[in-house]
Amino acid sequence: MRPPKSRVDLDGSIGEGGGQILRTALSLSAVTLRPFAIERVRANRIKPGLRPQHREAARAVARIVDGRLSGDEVGSTAVEFTPRSVARAGEWAFDIGTAGSTPLLLQTVCWPLALAGAPSSLTLRGGTHQDQAPSFHYLALVWGPAVARLGFRVAVELQAAGFYPEGGGEFTAQIEPATPLPPLDLRHRGTLLEVEVVSMVGGLGYEVAERQAARALRRLRDNGIAAEAERVPVPARVSRGGHVLIVSTFERTRAGHGALTSRERSPEEAADQAVEGFRAYLSGGAAVDRHLGDQLLVPAALAAAGHPPSPAGVVPQVRYTVSEVTLHLVTNAEVIRKFLDLEVSVEGRLGEEGEVLVRPLAG
Numbered sequence: 001m002r003p004p005k006s007r008v009d010l011d012g013s014i015g016e017g018g019g020q021i022l023r024t025a026l027s028l029s030a031v032t033l034r035p036f037a038i039e040r041v042r043a044n045r046i047k048p049g050l051r052p053q054h055r056e057a058a059r060a061v062a063r064i065v066d067g068r069l070s071g072d073e074v075g076s077t078a079v080e081f082t083p084r085s086v087a088r089a090g091e092w093a094f095d096i097g098t099a100g101s102t103p104l105l106l107q108t109v110c111w112p113l114a115l116a117g118a119p120s121s122l123t124l125r126g127g128t129h130q131d132q133a134p135s136f137h138y139l140a141l142v143w144g145p146a147v148a149r150l151g152f153r154v155a156v157e158l159q160a161a162g163f164y165p166e167g168g169g170e171f172t173a174q175i176e177p178a179t180p181l182p183p184l185d186l187r188h189r190g191t192l193l194e195v196e197v198v199s200m201v202g203g204l205g206y207e208v209a210e211r212q213a214a215r216a217l218r219r220l221r222d223n224g225i226a227a228e229a230e231r232v233p234v235p236a237r238v239s240r241g242g243h244v245l246i247v248s249t250f251e252r253t254r255a256g257h258g259a260l261t262s263r264e265r266s267p268e269e270a271a272d273q274a275v276e277g278f279r280a281y282l283s284g285g286a287a288v289d290r291h292l293g294d295q296l297l298v299p300a301a302l303a304a305a306g307h308p309p310s311p312a313g314v315v316p317q318v319r320y321t322v323s324e325v326t327l328h329l330v331t332n333a334e335v336i337r338k339f340l341d342l343e344v345s346v347e348g349r350l351g352e353e354g355e356v357l358v359r360p361l362a363g
Contacts, residue, residue, distance in 0.1 A: 100126050102128055164262070204241065342360060
């Protein structure tokens with residue numbers, strides 16, 4: 001019998017003090033088989049403690065690694081988790097039950113499943129497009145291609161869009177076994193090749209997609225940027241809303257900047273917000289957008305830590321520039337260092353461009 005691994009103790013109030021601390025801990029615990037305990041969960045949020053989406057993330061990871069979980073009630077501010085087996089590949093279905101983010105749920109469970117040695121199929125139900133979380137379309141068009149470059153291949157397909165506050169969305173994900181790749185260096189993005197406006201709408205009239213696209217194209221044209229637009233009506237079962245995502249493709253990377261049309265934000269306002277995000281990114285020189293900078297950190301750390309093992313003689317290392325050093329990014333780095341013996345360096349001031357380096361510790 002293998003000796004038990006030392007427990008990681010975490011303070012949920014550090015840094016950004018949100019749910020990502022718990023999600024990162026769950027992913028890394030499932031991969032490393034190190035138990036953890038976290039207190040003051042989401043201490044810096046208006047409603048501290050677990051919300052339904054965080055509870056379901058913890059329960060989902062517990063299912064795939066036969067984990068022992070305590071404190072998994074909505075409102076709980078302390079959680080303990082002990083994985084008891086490596087992740088089991090297969091067919092899984094997870095339902096948040098609210099408009100909580102299914103993309104964030106996928107980003108929690110996909111890493112241990114990708115290292116399980118066989119493909120997995122997931123069905124996830126809840127919110128698919130919301131503020132403060134990556135949208136389904138961001139997953140499909142930006143995040144998926146990016147993590148594939150780290151050896152993690154995840155394909156997603158939308159069945160129904162779910163907007164806040166009703167939710168009711170659903171998508172499937174196919175996760176292939178991870179493969180080792182050479183070190184990744186994304187410090188330079190290269191020349192801008194293409195800009196596409198993805199204007200999607202669910203449960204609303206097609207004219208909303210037209211308004212989103214027209215406004216975004218005009219604003220981009222006014223700034224000297226040529227773009228094409230795709231107007232995408234998607235099924236929505238119980239909710240309605242719109243989403244604008246500006247996908248920019250460069251020689252060496254891809255970025256995404258989006259916003260939602262909602263009761264509080266008109267199609268034109270959503271388009272303006274997406275364009276402004278893209279313009280801010282374009283004005284700098286970083287390769288990776290501010291959200292992807294945070295979302296790449298866990299797979300980068302796993303690759304650098306030898307999950308999966310690199311070929312003999314190859315020192316795994318991931319390096320990239322990010323358009324903004326966020327508190328999410330810095331906090332995520334701190335949690336990763338608790339679980340993995342890595343150098344996880346984030347250079348740059350909060351709110352400014354920076355550079356991330358993830359590699360094994362020297363010696």
